[in-house]
Amino acid sequence: MSEPLLDYDEALAAFDPVLGLEVHVELNTASKMFCGCANFFGSAPNTQTCPVCLGLPGSLPVVNAKAIESAIRIGLALGCDIAEWCRFARKNYFYPDMTKDFQTSQYDEPIAFDGRVELEVDGETYTIEIERAHMEEDAGKLLHLGGSTGRIGDAEYSLLDYNRAGTPLVEIVTRPIRGTGAKAPAVARAYVSWLRDLMLALGVSDVRMEQGSLRCDANVSLMPKGTSELGLRTETKNVNSLRSVERALTYEIRRQAAVLAAGGKVHQETRHWHEEGWTTPGRSKETAEDYRYFPEPDLVPVAPSREWVAELRATLPELPGLRRARLQADWGLGDREFADVVNAGALDLLEATVAAGCPAPAARKWWLTELARRANAAGVELAELAITPAQVAELQALVAGGTVNDLIARQVIDGVLAGEGSPAAVVAARGLAVVSDETALAEAVARAIAADPAAAAKIRDGKVAAIGALIGAVMREMRGQADAGRVRELVLEQLA
Amino acid sequence: MALTAADVGRLAELARVHLTPVELEHLAPQLDVILDAVASVSEVAGADVPPTSHALPLTNVFRPDVVTPSLPVADVLAGAPATEDDRFRVPRILGEES
């Protein structure tokens, strides 16, 4: 299913990627953008609709004040100017998920514009310019049935649930992002991750990519090195996780590079990301859509007073950059170590683990080594592993207290991930506790010494290095459930 | 500014209104007459004149973020041409999702 790809390094040797990211944030207001229907995810179909969001003849929209407030706060947090006067506009096109066959959005008068975001990726700072943040409403949800893929391409018919129609959205659009070179996919991921953190800090959205409350359309084009002419770009949709942002862009860069290297042209098109690891083109349109934008006549202009904007500015919480600086200092981590945490998507997890009583270095160790290894193997995000920060803290406490050692801890993790319960429960159920019974331990040591007289002799002679074999034998007999340090002491005692 | 039947056909496509060949032929000259009549509008509208989209200068009309009752599902689906599993059923869609 994958198209020809150029090796990533080869691609980056010949081309400079230029990124564009459009992120939609679903606001967590209680009610919808233009009506009082409840705004939450997961209800029975068409139970959260009314004449307004259904677009019934005669219905009229009324703007949700909280949505405006959230949009302004997002704009301020992005360093944007807030419009003194702006309007909603109709974006006219026909599609069954849009009840009015136009979307009430903003066109040439966004509520926020000209912002910037600074990101650190692998020790380097990148500046992302924000062109605009504007308000719009979401469409309903389509189900495609009758085909084999559940996708629109081979469906026989479709079903519509309009619960989501009219949900408030803020769309954040970047200016073209240049100068990221090979880091482009990582920078894109870092940006989306930063936006997530920002929305959480502002409290305006639960930004769950897997539920669609944060959506990213990733645009990329390739500029041949040495030129300054922008190439044709593709827009990739269905990018539903931070990991996918990075993978999708990496794929597109490689795919476009292969096309260009072979002397072909990149089609300016919308593509669909498949989690298996490739993008496919959407249906190409003969002509670009003409949206016939005009100011929404059913709504009046939004003119936030400067006083109100100042009031909202004062409500801004500690922004992600500041939060990160504080956490890094609190945890005593170096820049490199902290960057690893952020890039692994483990910041919130670490914070929660530390809050549960685990020392920061240990928390970092667990999440970034043992647990990260398992997440990669399973192809999931760290946060999706079936172990909680509290459980990690509990595990660390068991290790620190000597109940289990590092090695056994891995088996404990196995048990927790397998759903056998908390770390303490797994230790008990599987009998993993380190043997602390001195008698049993001494007997095992005696047996190991008796079984390996040569090693014993060497040790008596002062060649302490040979002790490893004896310790190893004891550990094997104890199935690892012994404190290696104590075993060593006992061996030396018995051979003294 | 003569509108041909082809022009009208493109506009009808954009507006999702099926027109028969007879309608297309009939409509183009009618629209031309109307468009000629309205063309004078652009002459009198100088660059320095601001547009008016609302008769009265209202601004900042909002409602509080409060949940109000939704329609019962039966009412929502009552007039639907086709439904399945409490959802609206529509024929296969050609266009890609927005």
Added chain:
Amino acid sequence: MNLLRMTAAGLGEAMAAGVVSAREVTQAHLDQIEAVDSRVAAFLCRDGERALATAAAIDERRAAGEHLGPLAGVPLAMKDIFTYRGLPTTAGSRILEGWHPPYDSTTTTRLLDAGLVILGKTNLDEFAMGSSTENSGYQVTHNPWDLTRIPGGSGGGSAAALAAFEAPLAVGTDTGGSIRQPASVTGTVGVKPTYGGTSRYGVVAMASSLDTPGPCARTVLDAALLHEVIGGWDPRDSTSINAPVPPVVAAARRADVAGLRIGVVREFGGEGYAPGVERRFTEALAVLEGLGAEIVEVSCPHFDYALGAYYLIMPSEVSSNLARFDAMRYGLRVGDDGTRSTEEVMSLTRGTGFGAEVKRRIIIGTYALSSGYYDAYYGSAQKVRTLIKRDFDAAFEAVDVLVSPSTPTAAFRIGERADDPLAMYKADLCTIPSNMAGNCAISVPCGLADGLPVGLQVMAPPLADDRLYLVGAALENALAGRWGGLLLDTLAESPGGAWLGVAGEDGR
């Protein structure tokens, strides 16, 4: 007493005094509809059973000692563009045939709360587009003054119902003259309130920035009483004005124009205006002058561009407002045979369900908004709107109200302009500027020309709706003095109106 000839105010008082019951009043009007609507065809549907039940409930409440409003128990005809649960709302289109809305318009709620009895839904040009009601997808309505002639449009059904004495009150919507022009050609009173003065929630939208629901009646006072019921701020309509309803009833009762400055708009006259219309208009001016008003001529030069700008702005908004009729959620669905795509079904449905005038305006509107043309068409038209507003503002510095004929001609024959859209559009020449600027206007009968009614239009600044009723009532009273009653009384008592069966004190 002839219940059908009484005013709404009179009926309200009679019911309050216990002289007649609401049930009797409603039954009398239902009987009249039964008797004459086969010829007039004003109604698309009737709601007899529920109307009688509503009336009976009013009688019970009154009997229990409850004090009810002045219009409680008065029957009303509703333009089929307002949603009202329990009845279909078609907007005169086949694409909405049989659609039962799950909610009431704010206007409907206010009418019901005031105790009015809704008799049924009246005919209109499809989606309020037209000046003759010939564009209705269902039937042609006939002018009771001459059944071979149009009753005006788009609200011809409501106006005809009033003129045929099928109801003493009606509600309509006015986007470019759809209340005032039918009022003019049927000898009734029609008002376009200040834009935003009445709620558009639950009104099937045509041109959002122009649509204005308004009262229709046979007398100025009746219209004022109805205006007070339906007017006022609606939080469900973002464009509605948060201000009290102007004192329209008080103004209608005062009816005194002494010292008032009245401006005659020079641009509304001359070529295209029927001589009979201009004569009646000029005579009416003399009457007003005789009552103490000062008449001056004013010029509103940009009014000449109003028609052109209107026929760009209105179709543009129409093309967007009517997009929702796509066969997906309600209404007509054509061509869904299991092989066609959604796109095809949408297109076939709209091609079949919309009439010719609607399709014309959708295409024009799509064109005017399309990329490359916005600035020249829609953009320019919005600027002309500003120029029209400025003309009005300047005029209202010099005068208190403006006047003109309501429409250039009396009722034309059915079929006469059906093939000439541009000729049809010219019926709205005098009414359109008020919609463009958002101010208020009224049409009151001012005489007959060749036996057909002529209307005089009064225009006032936004939120000065009371001035309309002041002038309208003054003129009505003065002319009633000359005619011995309302213009419609002439029809009721004439041989040509015998079929209406409302002659004399006791009616039929």
